[in-house]
Amino acid sequence: MDADKILLDLLAKSISSNKNLSDLPSIKNHKYFKIVPPKFKILIVIMAIASVFWVFSDKFIMDQCLISMPDELSKAFRPPIDCDFCVGKHEVLRTQNLSPDNFEKKFAYQGGPLIVTDAMNNWTATEIFNYGYFRKTYREAKKKKSILNCQFFPYKSGLGDLFEAFDMSEERVKQNPGTEPWYFGWSNCNYEIAKVLRKHYTSPYFLPKSSENNAIDWIFMGVPGKGAHLHVDNVRLPSWQAQLKGTKEWILAPPPECYYKCSSFSTSVKPGEIIVLDTNRWYHQTNVLPGEVSITIGAEYD
Numbered sequence: 001m002d003a004d005k006i007l008l009d010l011l012a013k014s015i016s017s018n019k020n021l022s023d024l025p026s027i028k029n030h031k032y033f034k035i036v037p038p039k040f041k042i043l044i045v046i047m048a049i050a051s052v053f054w055v056f057s058d059k060f061i062m063d064q065c066l067i068s069m070p071d072e073l074s075k076a077f078r079p080p081i082d083c084d085f086c087v088g089k090h091e092v093l094r095t096q097n098l099s100p101d102n103f104e105k106k107f108a109y110q111g112g113p114l115i116v117t118d119a120m121n122n123w124t125a126t127e128i129f130n131y132g133y134f135r136k137t138y139r140e141a142k143k144k145k146s147i148l149n150c151q152f153f154p155y156k157s158g159l160g161d162l163f164e165a166f167d168m169s170e171e172r173v174k175q176n177p178g179t180e181p182w183y184f185g186w187s188n189c190n191y192e193i194a195k196v197l198r199k200h201y202t203s204p205y206f207l208p209k210s211s212e213n214n215a216i217d218w219i220f221m222g223v224p225g226k227g228a229h230l231h232v233d234n235v236r237l238p239s240w241q242a243q244l245k246g247t248k249e250w251i252l253a254p255p256p257e258c259y260y261k262c263s264s265f266s267t268s269v270k271p272g273e274i275i276v277l278d279t280n281r282w283y284h285q286t287n288v289l290p291g292e293v294s295i296t297i298g299a300e301y302d
Helices: 003-017 038-062 071-076 100-106 131-139 144-148 191-197
Strands: 093-095 114-116 183-187 218-222 239-245 248-253 265-269 274-277 283-288 294-300
Touching (some): 131 191, 131 218, 265 274
Parallel strands (some): 093 114
Antiparallel strands (some): 183 218, 218 294, 239 294, 248 283
């Protein structure tokens, strides 16, 4: 029996018998424990408890699915936000030819929203990315297990993971009559795939010169009539999202503490446009508008 198992068993016995660890017969009567000076016995028990905590804390850190806080509960514990980021905003500003310095001074960390209309002029992703391209790329990936460890958002499409999403029937993909609509998102945390995809797009030209490329990008794809429910994100930084294909409506709302100071409004992001905003502060909902399948890609920036 390894040390971790022994410690866990001792802790379980301590709880079930309502006794301190030092009072358990297996410890109290142990020949080595008897010869330890009394003042050091407490230290030994503390070290044992610390070891047990270390075992559990390691599991909590390494296993992302062991404990998860419900979305509504996490919102309840969200600290209040200063409403200055949304006061006076009633629509989304559109701009182009935006220099990195100007973006950093006026927009980068103000919470947004902002739409830049000329930031994908040299991207081949606007032509190459589609459902068939992603399906082929992911099916040919070598380290499929690591891809499954990346985050996946089914958005009530009934899809269990990314490979299931790319295994839909052609009828459903094309939205033939009688098939279920679909919309899903995922992160490209797999380096092999990220390297392939990033041949077709770059970081937007207007990002601050000091900004570093984020290691993980996000991709969202779906048919008209679908999208993401109203929510607020729990990420570290503000983000950009590029509308490669299709048109997506964004509905933006202030957090509850700002309802009486700020307004809700909506905007449409068209192919070739990039929306920039702090999704940690703006509640947002998206809807794919009639037309072709929507494909977006985005990332956080510092």
